[in-house]
Structure formats: C-alpha cells, structure tokens
Amino acid sequence: MQLTINTAGTLKSKPDETNLGFGTVFTDHMFNMDYSVEKGWHNPRIDPYAAIPMDPSTMMLHYGQGVFEGLKAYRTEASGVQLFRPLDNFNRLNRSSRLLCIPEHDAAFALDALKQLLTLEKDWVPSQPGTSLYIRPTIVAMDAFLGVRASFTYRFFIILSPVGAYYPEGFNPVKIMVSEDHVRAVRGGVGEAKTPGNYAASLLAGDKAHEEGYTQVLWLDGVEQKYIEEVGSMNIFFVIDGEIVTPMLSGSILPGITRNSVIQLARSWGLNVSERKISIDEVLETQASGKLSEIFGSGTAAVVSPVGELKYGDRIVTIGDGNVGPVAQRLFDAIQDIQYGRVEDPLGWVETVC
Ligand SMILES: Cc1ncc(COP(=O)(O)O)c(C=O)c1O
Numbered sequence: 001m002q003l004t005i006n007t008a009g010t011l012k013s014k015p016d017e018t019n020l021g022f023g024t025v026f027t028d029h030m031f032n033m034d035y036s037v038e039k040g041w042h043n044p045r046i047d048p049y050a051a052i053p054m055d056p057s058t059m060m061l062h063y064g065q066g067v068f069e070g071l072k073a074y075r076t077e078a079s080g081v082q083l084f085r086p087l088d089n090f091n092r093l094n095r096s097s098r099l100l101c102i103p104e105h106d107a108a109f110a111l112d113a114l115k116q117l118l119t120l121e122k123d124w125v126p127s128q129p130g131t132s133l134y135i136r137p138t139i140v141a142m143d144a145f146l147g148v149r150a151s152f153t154y155r156f157f158i159i160l161s162p163v164g165a166y167y168p169e170g171f172n173p174v175k176i177m178v179s180e181d182h183v184r185a186v187r188g189g190v191g192e193a194k195t196p197g198n199y200a201a202s203l204l205a206g207d208k209a210h211e212e213g214y215t216q217v218l219w220l221d222g223v224e225q226k227y228i229e230e231v232g233s234m235n236i237f238f239v240i241d242g243e244i245v246t247p248m249l250s251g252s253i254l255p256g257i258t259r260n261s262v263i264q265l266a267r268s269w270g271l272n273v274s275e276r277k278i279s280i281d282e283v284l285e286t287q288a289s290g291k292l293s294e295i296f297g298s299g300t301a302a303v304v305s306p307v308g309e310l311k312y313g314d315r316i317v318t319i320g321d322g323n324v325g326p327v328a329q330r331l332f333d334a335i336q337d338i339q340y341g342r343v344e345d346p347l348g349w350v351e352t353v354c
Helices: 059-063 086-099 107-120 196-200 203-211 257-268 280-288 326-339
Strands: 029-036 040-048 066-068 071-075 081-084 132-141 154-163 174-178 216-220 228-231 235-240 243-247 273-276 292-299 303-312 315-318 350-352
Touching: 029 107, 040 107, 059 132, 066 086, 081 107, 081 326, 086 107, 086 132, 086 257, 107 132, 107 154, 174 203, 203 216, 216 303, 228 235, 228 243, 235 257, 235 280, 243 257, 257 273, 257 292, 257 303, 257 326, 280 292, 280 303, 280 315, 292 326, 303 326
Parallel strands: 174 216, 174 303, 243 273
Antiparallel strands: 029 040, 029 154, 066 132, 071 081, 071 132, 081 350, 132 154, 216 228, 235 243, 235 292, 292 303, 303 315
16 A cells, blocks of 8 residues: 655644643644545545545444554654554554454554654654653544444544644652442443543543542442553552552553553563452552552553552542652653663663664
8 A cells, every 4th residue: 555645735823832731722733544445445645634524424423333542653852753662552443343343453654654744843843851752543433334244445544733842841640549449441442442432421420520629530340340451541540568560451551552651661670560350459458568659550651650549438548658659650751761862771671763
C-alpha cells in the first residue's frame, strides 16, 4: 500500500506552549485509511485535519463498535522527535479490534504512516518541560445501518494534539476512592480492550468520587468486588514489604504499556515484582500493619501517579506518609528520562522519528 499525502493549503497558528491543556488543540493534518470487505484496508493517506461526515445511522454512533489508542511523541534536548514503544500501541489496537470484531490492520504499516505524519507535523511537538504531542489512533464502524452486527466498513484515523505537562504544579499524590456501587469491566467482557464503552461506563463512578473530593476511582473486580483491578484510567501498583505488587492481567484489566515498562524496569534494578491477585482487604491490612509503603498508578498520560489517601466505605487511610514514595519517584524519573532522551535507552524502547 502506498501512502498518499495531501497537504493543507493554510496552516493553523500554534498554541502558546507554556499554557497547553489536554486534548483541545489539534494539528494541521491527520492520517486516514478505509476498510471495506472487497478492498480490505485501503487508501491510506495524510489529509488536512477535518471532520468525518457521518450518516446519523452510522453504526459507531449506536453500538459503540470502535477502538482507540493513546501514545505520545516527545521532543528531545537535541531537538529530535521520538516515540516510546509505539509498536506496542498498534499491536494492542489489533488486540482490541479482535475483541470488537473489527478487522486487524498491519501494525508496522500504521507505525510507518504515523512517523510520516509526525515528520510533517514536527513543529507541533512542543519543547517546554513535560509537554508532548499526544497521538490518538482510532478505528470506528462506518456502516450506515441500524441493527446489531459487526460493520462491513471502517475508518482508521490518527489525530495529534499538543499537550501540557500532567503535573504543572509538581509531582503530587492524589486521593482515590473505592467504587462499591459500580464496576468498570468484567472477565469475559471488553475490559482489556481500549474501547469507548469502557470509558462511558466509568463516568458515573468518577462523578461520585469527584463529589466526595477524590481524584480517581479505585476499581474492584466485577465478580466478587474484592480484588483490585485499576485506578481511574491507569494500572495500579503497591509496594508491600519492599516488593512491588500489581494485579495480574485477568481479562478485565487493560494491559498498560507503562505497566509493562514499570515491571521490566523495576526488575532490571533487581527489585521484586509480583503480578498476582491483590484484595482490598490485603491492602487495608498491610496499611494497618505498616507494611504498605506506596500505591501508585501507571499510564501514558501521567507516567506514574502516586496515591496519598484511599477511601473504602467509612475508612480513610493515608498511604505511607502521604507524600510521593521513593519507588514511584524513581520510576517516574527513569521513564521520563528515557522518553525525553535524557539518558541511554536501556531496554530499547525508544524510536527516533526525525
Ligand atoms: C483503562 C486504562 N488502564 C490503563 C491504562 C494505561 O495504559 P498505558 O500505560 O498503555 O497508557 C489506560 C491508558 O491507556 C487505560 O485507559
């Protein structure tokens, strides 16, 4: 397949890099590719950023048959642009697609197209500390049809958005609240896919947590509501007696690329990491006995997000001394240093774009 490039006639003015938010500003161009049963994935192209016309009956709008990804491009000190484990994102997009009955794409081709798009848009990659260019690959069902079945046509697109630092006021712990009324996902469902319905299903619990002054929801498993799964839209880690513990991938947990990076990096430092079931009772018991020193989330947006306080029913507990713990801090620094090219890339995770 040959990528066609259609450049925009006029370019937008770039936003103020010192005042970037998240997900509000988009670059001049986007990647598009279509799928039909007869042609498979075809017509890959870079187009000017534009709306996608949709019939009101478009299946994505009614049945949520769609998948997406989230990764970032980073500006290095030498003014290059680089990606962090990008093929893992396109491979995960294919795994999500399989669960949603969406035809798989050629991940290596999609990554190459992304690199060409980034090369065209390189001036949009911000250089202020902590900023990056957020990348959102998405596939949506395009048949104009009402009725529950898999669509016969799809649109794959990639859009880019310059984003500010996740911690503009410094790397501070958040407060999290266990959701007892709602679950995010169940085993056998689509929790391990990055699909819009999972995020829609998380909104009500998120609103309830915010009303009580908590930043993120701590999700328990959907069957027994006993075992910990994720925190907000992040994977979760505990430091218990010096060992790093994270819930094993059960089918209802998104297999985070940052999660995997945390595990590999910590093991490379000689730390013990265990992927196993961990119950909310164990967390509270180890907190009470002084063995639980840290909790932190992991994800592309925040890299690492330390937890200072946890609420479960009537119990409110402080984690460690309520401040950022040493394991969270070391992982945050090490992963960011790799992403921004400030250190050697010890595990071969970085791909240079331009
Ligand atoms: C539900 C959920 N869990 C975990 C993650 C973390 O995944 P990653 O580290 O690949 O960003 C994300 C973000 O993509 C997510 O949406």
